[in-house]
Amino acid sequence: MPVWDLTPTDPRLVGPYRTRAVLGEGDMGRVLLAVAPDGELAAVKLVHGAFAANDQSFRQRLHREALAARRVESPHTARVINSDANAGVPWLAYAFHHGPTLHQALHAAGPFTEETVLHLAAGLATALRDIHAQNFIHRDLSASNILLTANKPVVIDFGIARPTIHPDDTPHATKIITITQTGIVIGNPAFMSPEQAMGNSQLTPASDIFALGTVLAMAATGQNPFQGATSEQTRLNIITKEPDLTRVPPRLRHIIEPCFARNPTHRPTATNILTTIGPPPPTPQPWPEPINQLINTQKAEIHKHTSIDPTTILPGPQELDPTKIFARWRGSAAVERHAPVGVQFVTEPAVDGGSVGSSRLSRRLRLLALAVAAVALLIIAIPWAIPANEVSHESPPDTADAFPVRIEHAFGETVIGTRPKRVATWGWGAAEAAIALGTFPVGITGEGALNSDQELQPWVADAYRAGGTEAPVVFDRGVGPRSVPYEQIRSTSPDLILAPYSSLDKEQYDKLSAIAPVVARPKGQSAEPWEGVVSVTATALGIEREGADLLAGSDAYLAGLGERHGLTGLTFAAIANNPSKREVIVFLGAAPSVRVIEGLGMRLAGSVRELNTSGEEITYRLGYEDLDRLDCDILLLYSTTREMANLDRANKDLKTLPAFAAGRVAQTADTAMWNAVVSPTVLSIRWPNGLPALTEALAEAAAN
Structure with a gap:
């Protein structure tokens, strides 16, 4: 030791x-x-x-x-x-x-x-x-x-x-x-x-x-x-x-x-x-x-520190003041992986081209640390107190033989010559897929990994903490589809930019390609983003087989979760209320949120498909006048805040939904939970306050 x-x-x-x-x-x-x-x-x-x-x-x-x-x-x-x-x-x-x-x-x-x-x-x-x-x-x-x-x-x-x-x-x-x-x-x-x-x-x-x-x-x-x-x-x-x-x-x-x-x-x-x-x-x-030698070496080291009189108090702070001790490590701006550090996170300083909101990110991470005090990671947990050199920082497998990798996408073909070491992500899902596959991006943005305040989602923040990896640069999304912070992305010195599920156009793709190879959206945009974002990310990282294993493992996790809660075989419909237009948004089978609920062993109700006259594959709009036709065992009602959840529950028009009228409703009631289950990823599905909590609500609804 x-x-x-x-x-x-x-x-x-x-x-x-x-x-x-x-x-x-x-x-x-x-x-x-x-x-x-x-x-x-x-x-x-x-x-x-x-x-x-x-x-x-x-x-x-x-x-x-x-x-x-x-x-x-x-x-x-x-x-x-x-x-x-x-x-x-x-x-x-x-x-x-x-x-x-x-x-x-x-x-x-x-x-x-x-x-x-x-x-x-x-x-x-x-x-x-x-x-x-x-x-x-x-x-x-x-x-x-x-x-x-x-x-x-x-x-x-x-x-x-x-x-x-x-x-x-x-x-x-x-x-x-x-x-x-x-x-x-x-x-x-x-x-x-x-x-x-x-x-x-x-x-x-x-x-x-x-x-x-x-x-x-x-x-x-x-x-x-x-x-x-x-x-x-x-x-x-x-x-x-x-x-x-x-x-x-x-x-x-x-x-x-x-x-x-x-x-x-x-x-x-x-x-x-x-x-x-x-x-x-x-x-x-x-x-x-060799072990006996380790014991003897440690004894000598311990003796060096304890040979003075046991009643002697060394110079330094003597009171246990929780506001003063465990100050952050006064080393470089970024936390060293193997340095003995305190609880305070230190993020990269702001870079040219726009603020990365580092002070706000640090506050958010500290709050998250308190909120999830008994857990170290959704996916991975760290022992409560372990010697610094025993923290596991597993490296990706040797993927040299997998390269070069060629990936076709909407704007042509990207060739990745060697295993990426500094990955930046843009758009939905890629950051979390990379993290779940063992690669922590140096910069991230987009739906899923960040919330509406441009801060890390709790499951992403937990993963960086548990992995002993410094917090990523948070790219400024700006306003509008053409807002891409090129200089911020350049400042992270990426050797790969993952953007398989983003709204990049050809001009933006070309500008980003001048910084590093870019993996853009698949041709025709895959109708299965849940699988697509993982498989594309794994291929780009040279670990295609691990991507398939990750998806299989996630499926096994979902199936076990649903089976334990007795959800297998029940039908459901998932909606979000839009009262200003007297309609609901109905989620279809290609939506990742539906894909995950189906993974629990539940079945999308036949009425969901029958009422879709739009030709859409992910969501469609359904007017209040047709709600009585949306029949299912359990209604999944996505509400973004507690206030909206209460308003949705009190909405008289929604009571024409058969499952709603019968009290068979499971509901999200805060923004973080909404993000975890409406845009789920292989990382967010294990966040305790997300899908596991929703699964309990589904089981309670089924009992009504």
């Missing part, structure tokens, strides 16, 4: 503990090496100052973590020795353990021998047995949350542990405040169970067992058995594919393979696994020599 010096803004005193160094940093907290007056070492976890000052849920979360860790008594879990959830900046102290994480150990030593994996398995199964015995689920067992001490593995970080739920939906033994929201996917995506990866909030201890199987397979082979080209692909593999255990020795496979049963009830318990392993032989030095 790396150690670095305290920064000028790190507190020197936390409760009774004197801080000495920094052990790790995550999106939501920071871990400091500290010493008690009696000389005992501690790892002190602090909630980031801005969260502590503005969001009470973080105090509740820290209290929950302390309670969970204190109730679990095990030689293989980290012990909480002190905490204060009511301090100016709440904190929690764990007993310090010398040793690298399993992630670091595998990087240094490579795959483990059978005997070493058995020793690891016995220790981790013991930890899970003891955690589950107290009716808790860890939910984040991963290579970064396992320390290898001199003689045993130790499970750390109970930050997202939760009580198990009994059939009557009441937590057993003790009621604990739950911070996470329904539909949020929390945990390290590479070590999730299928049910966790799909956002199921009712997890059981079997979810931890699946994660244990992944950890042990990784220890035996050096590679995650579900490894994909990106974090999202890995998560999709977990949901849709079987693990690759071809390199796991038979003796270990007998232990590991049952952990991957698709049905959670068919997985062994931790006690079953311990029985299968049997008593491990005594091993005074269970780890290979």
Whole structure:
């Protein structure tokens, strides 16, 4: 575990503990090496100052973590020795353990021998047995949350542990405040169970067992058995594919393979696994020599920082003032990926050619951080506090053989010679498709990724945060279809401009082509933009197969979401009210919003097609006088704001709609939710306040 010096803004005193160094940093907290007056070492976890000052849920979360860790008594879990959830900046102290994480150990030593994996398995199964015995689920067992001490593995970080739920939906033994929201996917995506990866909030201890199987397979082979080209692909593999255990020795496979049963009830318990392993032989030095060297090196580094008198308080800030500590990293204007940074985001300065609204963007990102405090990403989640050099920044796969790529579009053909490294996007969907495929654009604009105030949508902002990537330049859309900020786009130095679903004309295309190769709209503009934007983006990035996998994984996610909510087979109609013209806008099968609802297993009502006399493929207008003919099981009513939602609900003309009159209505009621579900992308469909929330509303409507 790396150690670095305290920064000028790190507190020197936390409760009774004197801080000495920094052990790790995550999106939501920071871990400091500290010493008690009696000389005992501690790892002190602090909630980031801005969260502590503005969001009470973080105090509740820290209290929950302390309670969970204190109730679990095990030689293989980290012990909480002190905490204060009511301090100016709440904190929690764990007993310090010398040793690298399993992630670091595998990087240094490579795959483990059978005997070493058995020793690891016995220790981790013991930890899970003891955690589950107290009716808790860890939910984040991963290579970064396992320390290898001199003689045993130790499970750390109970930050997202939760009580198990009994059939009557009441937590057993003790009621604990739950911070996470329904539909949020929390945990390290590479070590999730299928049910966790799909956002199921009712997890059981079997979810931890699946994660244990992944950890042990990784220890035996050096590679995650579900490894994909990106974090999202890995998560999709977990949901849709079987693990690759071809390199796991038979003796270990007998232990590991049952952990991957698709049905959670068919997985062994931790006690079953311990029985299968049997008593491990005594091993005074269970780890290979490179790991022992890591332990000794860390001990020397820790000694360097703690050799002074334990009662000494180092010079620097001593009070935990949430408005003063964790100031932003005073480095370059852009946040360094591997630098220890605080919660404040720093965006690129304004560039010539127009303001990018960077100060407004920073404020928006801070608000989003508070609003989604318990989640790190819609698609990808970051552990709550991890060492800086363990944050995963997966690179796109080696795509050299895929280039040059030739893409035909409305204005001719674009040739992309090498894999793009700096992508800019213009228009709907391309930015989010690129992000979902592991490429974060340096500049974005257009519908979907930005809201009406030219700010990042919350699911896009979350993705950049979780990916540890600096916020993109936000291009000024200006007014009118001919407003393209050429100089702003040029300032980002793109080597590719993705605009497959934009309103670019030939003159604009030519001007942008002078900056970088441009992928414009397909010939005739595809009637399937949901698939089209992903496939075109993936082709341009040289990862066409990954694009197909992403679409397949998204389809599997949607199908699972609909099945869990009992929506399969129900018919629907989706409309937006236009009272000034006494009409509604009816969405057709080619609309991405309809495509996504159909993905839930629902069917577009036959009346929707029968009433379309316009020849349009995406939407058409239907007068109030014909609303009684729009029959369906459930009406999906898109309203852009709470005020509009109330007005639509009170509209007497809409009551002639059969489903409306019967109360079978699901409705959007704010702008962000509208954007997430009316113009859905492979990224926005997993935003908890978007499609998952709408799916619950659809289920409620179906029950009426």
